[in-house]
Amino acid sequence: MTKIESGLIRRWVDGWTVARSLPEAEPVEPAGDGLRSACDQPGREVEVFALRADEEPESVARLAAAVAAAREITWLTVPTLRPAAVEAVMGAAGLWLLHRSEWFMTTDLTEHPRHAPLAPYEREVRTEGSVTAVSLRGPSGEVAARGSIAVVGGDAIADRIETDPGHRRRGLxxxxxxxxxxxxxxxxxxxxxxxxxxxxxxxxSSLGWHHAADVLIARGPEVPSGQRRSSP
Structure with missing residues (x-):
């Protein structure tokens, strides 16, 4: 594979916004280079997801320039099979690289290995609409691990998988x-x-998930208080 398909990225973004109860992401106009999501988090007010980094490298430069000029604190997330080239474009636009070593991964869930939590841990599963949240609780009822998954059509997007440091290396x-x-x-x-x-x-990887692309995440420069700039 020489590129990651834009449709696969769109499917992930659709599920990610559902998993986090965010509004549906909107296309970045006019070229449609990416999708824009309002996150409303301190230090991460907006996130832009590049769709065509490998198909059209110039699209990353356009998105990076827009993120650098954004009025809100904006992140740019780029799935790519050409991480070195993308990193150079981000740097040239004045963005700060936050994460370079993340991976976009996929799997066939029907063949996913099955592992039950070992005693004394117990599993708690709650489903609301299309999102399921799972907690693994320790002997005192404390949450030792947690995560969620959103089902959109035939896709399921896993999100916020966390294990408490005090409960790691126990198969949770x-x-x-x-x-x-x-x-x-x-x-x-x-x-x-x-x-x-x-x-x-x-x-x-040990559970059979496959690497589809590297993921680079950068942030625009700090926005001085009271300064207003155009959004990407």
Missing amino acids: GRAMMSALAESAVSHGARTGLLIASEEGRRLY
């Missing part, structure tokens, strides 16, 4: 991903999608 990550995959399949999903951190990708 594997049990968490098993529970999320099981729930997603029961709700009609077949394909799993996620963006993994450097630490998380080792776990996901």
Whole structure:
């Protein structure tokens, strides 16, 4: 594969916004180089996702320039098979690289390994609409691990997979991903999608998830108080 398909990125963004109860992402006009999501988080008010970084490298330069000039604190997330070239474009636009080593990953959920949490941990599963949240609780009822997955059509987007530092190396990550995959399949999903951190990708790779692209994440410069600039 020489590029990551824009349709696959769109599918991930659609599920990611559902998983986080965010408004539907909007196209970045006029060229349609990416999608824009209002995150409304301190230090991350807006996030722009590049759709055509490998198909049309110039699209990254256009998005990076717009992010650098944005009035809100804006992140630019770029899935790509050409990370060195993308990093250079981001730097030339004056963006600050936040994460370079994340991975866009996919899997066939129907073949996902099954792992139950070992005692004394217990699994708690709650589904609201198209989003399932899983918690693994310790002997005192504390949340030892948590995560969520959103089902959109045949896709399931895993998000915010976390294990408390005091409960790591006990198989909870594997049990968490098993529970999320099981729930997603029961709700009609077949394909799993996620963006993994450097630490998380080792776990996901061991469970059969496949690397589809690198993911670079950069942020625009600080916006001085009271200054207004145009949005991307």
